[in-house]
Amino acid sequence: METAETVEVRVLDAAERLFYGRGLQAVGMDTIRAASGVSLKRLYQVFSSKDSLVEAYLHRRDRRWRAALERFAGQHPAGRERILAVFDWLHQWFQEPDFRGCAFVNSYGELGAAHPGVAAAARSHKDAFRGYLATLVAGAGAADVLTDQLVLLAEGAITTAAISGSPEPALHAREAARALLAVS
Amino acid sequence: METAETVEVRVLDAAERLFYGRGLQAVGMDTIRAASGVSLKRLYQVFSSKDSLVEAYLHRRDRRWRAALERFAGQHPAGRERILAVFDWLHQWFQEPDFRGCAFVNSYGELGAAHPGVAAAARSHKDAFRGYLATLVAGAGAADVLTDQLVLLAEGAITTAAISGSPEPALHAREAARALLAVS
């Protein structure tokens, strides 16, 4: 018998690919069933509703996205270099073929007004990202005000890269961050 | 007899309020009919499908949004002050009670993958915004690279203000823009 954990992973993998690539409302439960190779009955045993699957998708993506960023940045020396590494990581991400912007921004724009859980997931993700940048800014001995400025550059780069289809915004953001670091 | 122009305006007013406030897919044609006080038959005479109404909504919003920005900024002296006025305008916008981020980013996240017209509208809006900032940067005699950096600050501020529910990101972006202007 296949364990519930295996089913959960298979469903979340399919849900993430589909929700992120096409949007939340554009993907039906039956499409996720087909993509995950799981029966509808089993799917609903593990996720009691589409809403709960959406929230699980957002929760896992938040964990993984931040872990990947922190793993990458952590390989660079603490201080200014580690801050700039954040933008190098974004630059890599923007070049992935299925990159389509921030999953949380997209979900918020689509369902944030009607589903408080989606709005809360987006807020919590952005808060956590800001918190991580704050530790990098503190580690570089830079002024606190820099944290919010870096957040805006990263956020702007993600959205602009998604809509323009180019990874270049990461480089512009990196250069702006370098300049702000130099005067802070 | 009510003219087609009047109907068009009434429908677009209702569509803008509803699409922007709740999302494109969350609002049905019948809700727009009820909110605009127009019959379904008349509605479909003026807009042949929901898709065409969505595109008309995005098109009019692009025109109006940029006109309002340029009107506001144009009241400030050309040069650095006019660039900073862009962020003052954003700060005002973020405080409007129904502010919910960038209509084009939200629409792109929701339908950009499936509807090329929506993705094109978002690209065109962002290109036009960048073009306007480029004229301000040139008018201030600042380096060209500043344009893309200002785009990222504004874009990041819009998204961050939407998700956090606070107008503060406009002030952080303004301060970052001031710093970048000073060293450029």
Add this chain to the structure above:
DNA sequence: GCGAATGGAGAACGTACGTTCTCCTTGGTG
């Protein structure tokens, strides 16, 4: 005043989808 076109209210139609149910297979247990 009269016929015809216009438009309003809302029913109707087709489709999609979230969720549940039915029926059948299968694999483990006494």
Add this chain to the structure above:
DNA sequence: CACCAAGGAGAACGTACGTTCTCCATTCGC
């Protein structure tokens, strides 16, 4: 072997919605 719990395939059910159609009132040209 007999039995039963678990699971798969897919039908079924209820609802929502984009779009069109029906029926009736109003109005405009003559």
